[in-house]
Every structure is written in structure tokens, then in C-alpha cells.
Amino acid sequence: MIDYEHYLRVEKFPLIWCPGCGHGIVLKAILRAVDRIGLEKDGVAMVSGIGCASRAPGYVDFNTLHTTHGRAITFATGVKMARPDLTVIVATGDGDATAIGGNHFIHAARRNIDMTVVLFNNWIYGMTGGQASPTTPFGCHATTAPYGNPESSFDISGLAVAAGASYVARGTVTQPTKLDRFIEQGIRKRGFALIEAFTPCPTAFGRQNGMARSTDLLQWMKANTITVKQAEKMDRADLDGKLVTGVVADVEKPEYAQQYATLVERLRAEGGQDAPAPARRPISAADLLVEGGVS
């Protein structure tokens, strides 16, 4: 049995998330996955962008990095390349990862850099008060779609597969034990892994769409959740509005950080032709910082 408090900064409670929000369930699934693999807390870096989901790192006792809107994956890329031994987990939302951060999302998948992106998909911008996101379903209401969303929504997992991710799975907070297994597999996979987690936002999404109570939203989610296998037997048209869960992709392919390390090894073995570097004389910061300000 997992001791959640071992991984949590309980002194930072209560959580910023609203009553009825599903984000805590996703966060617990991440912790169960980390616990089952047996990762040391020092060896995990959790990176996030901006939004409700991106507040997750503040509550976990890892190396945690809360960055700018949409850019979590880029900061995570720098962390991973500077410290390839770290397990890098990105906590992000549908708007953070696929609107403002869409370019980084697809390129990290293409690069197949070893990180696990847990995308909290609640179909809405929650923190800013309920604006339409790239995953808000067609016709659903949002503060910026007051007459119903006229846009089509993203198939995020399909996007990740097409871009080249090694591992892609969809889960839902209504099936939390499946969700933690997907996250575990994603972390174990050497390469870019995406776990899309459907999570209810009664405050910003539910209230605008006739499901103000979290239980209404959860029941709507459960009623529409089907498996990848079930979906394969269905007509495409009937899949509209369904939450298709399961492993979407699981392939072996070269991972970027490892490829780069191999390149460094090869070049070192060959020996360089660079100009010899000058001798380095270490001086302390204090030597550089003699006080005396401009008036």
C-alpha cells in the first residue's frame, strides 16, 4: 500500500483545485506509478506550464519546476539533456500543451525524448474561468463560446502518435487504477510518452454545460467511456463524443537523449580537432562582486 504522504508536500495543502475537480485523482495515479516503479524522489523532476494542472508539481516532493504557459516541455527538455539520469514527468493541461504549447508537444514527440507527459484533459481553460480550449467538444459552451463551440476539437493522442511518440495511452479518472498503469508504462518506456487523462471540471466546464455537479460530469464521462478495442469495431461517426481509453501506441524507437550520448561517445573516441581551450583560472563570485553601486 502506497504511503502518499511520502511523496506529498502536505504542508502546502489545501490544494488550489476546486471541490469536484478530478486533478487530485490524476496526481495520485502519478504517485502510485512512481511508487510502483520504486523511483527515488531525488531522481524525479516534475515540470509544468501554466493552468490548473500545472499547479500539481507544487504539491509533490520531487525536483519541481513550474514554468511559463505552454513551455513546460521545453524546460523539461533542457533538464533531461543536462541530467539524462533524471526521470522527467510533465504535468500539463489541454490548453497548455496543445494550444499555446502545441509546437513543443509535437516536436518533443518527434524527437522522441525520454519524458512522460501527463496531460490533464478537462476540455476547458479552468484557471482563467472557463474559456474554450482546443479539446472543448463541438457545440459545448464556454465563456468564449457562448453560443456553443463552433470549432472541432483536437484528438490529442492521435496527434502524439502521428508526431512520433513511443507510448500513448488515454485514461480517465473514473478508472484510476487503469490510469496509474498507463502512467507506469509511460515512465518505464524509454522515449516520449503521453498519457492523456480525462478529468472533470465541474466549476468551469460542467456549470456551462448542464453538469454543475461533479457527479453529473463523472456519470457523463462513465456513460461515454469505451475501450480502444470497442472503438475499433465502431463506425467513425459513432465515436463522436466518446472517451476512447486504452493504449493507443506502444513502439520501440531510438530515444533522443540516448542517441545524443552515443554521438558524444563516438566523437570523443574519434578525438576532436578543435582549437585548444585556454587555461581556466577559477575565481569566486565574491572576487567578481566587489560592492559599489551606481548612484
Next chain:
Amino acid sequence: MVLDVKTRTKPVTGTVRVMTGNEACAEAAVAAGLGFFAGYPITPSSEIAEGLARTLPRSGGTFLQMEDEIGAMGAVIGASLAGAKAMTATSGPGFSLKQENIGYACMAEVPCVVVNVQRGGPSTGLPTLPAQGDVMQARWGTHGDHQIIVLVPRGVRETYDLTVRAFNLAEALRTPVILLLDEIVGHVSEKVVLPAEIEVVERERPDASARKYLPYEETDSDVPPMASFGEGRRFHVTGLAHDETGFPTNDSRKIERLLLRLDRKIRRYAAQIVQVDESLDEGATVGVFAYGSTARSAARAVRLARAEGIKVDFLAPLTLWPFATPQVAAMGTRVRHIVVPEMNLGQMAHEVEWAVGREAAVHSLTRVDGEPIRPSQVLERIREVARR
């Protein structure tokens, strides 16, 4: 133009080399201990990325071409937090894109070096032609009050030295440092003698136990010691206003303490950060203030003016921000007129006016047509104001 490293015969440190400013920047960065570079192709800075793509993996560092300018800046910050000396290079449009994350590096106190090889703007502007239109963007490009260090070399050897210095200041002060080249400095090929030895600063590490570590501790120096991710101190980093623990706060007293410390951290060391090259002329009535490649034209104009018997003081800042207010103010008390040539519409001339007050008249000499300011232009202006 890129020199092919392979065609050179045994380049030796301390001996004569022929290289461009961009090449000097890339080589100096590695010498200073660069561990991570992320960039995106953009004229006229691309040779820095191209040089590091060749050399950085050979020294065990990481070169990464990112999907865009914003991503490159993000990756640099992430790598620095994981312990690497980190740098990116760009030009005006890319520099604009990086600004939000530069502000993050200021707020979260993440050392890094951002090279901007200036070209003509605004917008796509003049990709292959020189300008100095980003001097105010370098100072105020990101939102909110913040201090920033901006270094501005005049030539190839100075680019080498100031690249090393940029890393030293970034690491010593836990802050982003902007290295502001212009297209001429980046692309000019010069004969240089590289240093046999350089001074290198490593960031101060915490010696407190893991339990006690405060990533944003208020220390005597105003620069908190910096741990790296994965070393056993599991700290939190955010761009939100935060307290000494690194976690967000809405406590107005703590917010003010943080923002005032970040301001003070640079300001109190300004005299040490600011470097100028001065050439004084006893009894001068005219002063010239010039920076970057324009300082080269201005230096020649000053020599020619002196040969004509006009007494001229010359001041070239190597640090553009913090501004060399004491030195410029002192010039204002010595001379009656200060000529400020620059490849923009007078951005630094205003700062010079601010520094000298009513002590001297400031004469802005501007050029924004993609052509360098020529010595003859500066000389003509010196002659003109000397007659007044």
C-alpha cells in the same frame, strides 16, 4: 561566412587567429564551460549555433536545435537548473520571442547567456544588415520591473572576452546576461590573439543540509546559493512571486522583499559590472559616446579630430546595462557637447541626456538605413559642435 575549422593548421591558444565575432562567441562559450546550447536558425546569428553544433558534442556538452526561439530559451533555463552553464543565440525577431522566458530567468534567478546579434528592425526588417535597434528591448523587453545585464562588444577579441564575462556575471549573480552583438561585430573577420588563460566563475553551491536549504534565501550578498535538480535538495521553482522557500506567496511584504532584492542584487554591484573604455583629452570641449561596431567608426573619427587639433573625450561602454551613469555624468562635467552616434533613432542618446542633465548638450547622430555609421559622419558632427 563560416571558416572551415579543418582547413586551419593547428590553431593554438595565445597565438594569432583569424575569426569572426560569431565564431569567437561560440569558441569562448565552450572555453567558459558551456554545457548546453539550444537555438533556432536566424540571420545573422546562425554561425554561433553552427559552430557549437560541431564543437559542443566533442566537449561532452549538448547542442540542441529547438523547434522555435521560445522553446530554445525554455530549454536553456531547464538545463541551467539541472546544473549546466547554458546559452542561446538569436537576432531581433527571435529575441522578441524569447522575452517572456528571459523574464522567467530573472524572476527564478536562473543563470544563462542570451546572445542577440542585432539586425535591422522592426519586424523582419533587415536580416543581413547591421543595426543597434535592440538596446532598449534588451533593457526592457520582458514585462515587469527587473534589472538586466547587457554587454556590448566592439570587435572579435572583445566578443571573446565579453562572452566569458557574460557567463561569469550570470553565474555569479544568478541572472540572465544579454550579449548584444551587431551584424558587423558578428560577421567581421579579424586577426585576433586569443588569451592563454581566462578567469572562470562557477555558481555558488549551498552547503546547508538538504532539509534546511532555502533556494531563495536572503543572504548578505543578495545572491542565494544555487542547488541543481537531482542533487538531493528537492526544491520548487516558479515564475510566480515566491518567498525564500521558492513557493508562491501572496504576502505583500514577501513579494516586495523579493522584487526589491532582485533589483538590488544587480544595482549594488553596478560599479563592478560596468566596464567602459575611456580616452580622455585634456581640455576637451567635445565628448563622443559610442558602443558596438559604431564605436569603431567613432574611435577613428576621434583620432582624425584630434589630428585636426580638436580636443575630444571618447567613451565606449562595454556594459550597456546597467548604464555607465557615473562615467557619462563625469564626461558631462568636462565637455560642453556630447555626440552619440548609433544605428538606431537615438535610443541611448536619451540615456546619455538623462545622465548628464544640463551639464552638456547631447547630439544624437542616427542611421537606420542598414549602412554603418562612417567615421566621416562622426567627424563632421564633432567639427560642427566644436565650432559652437
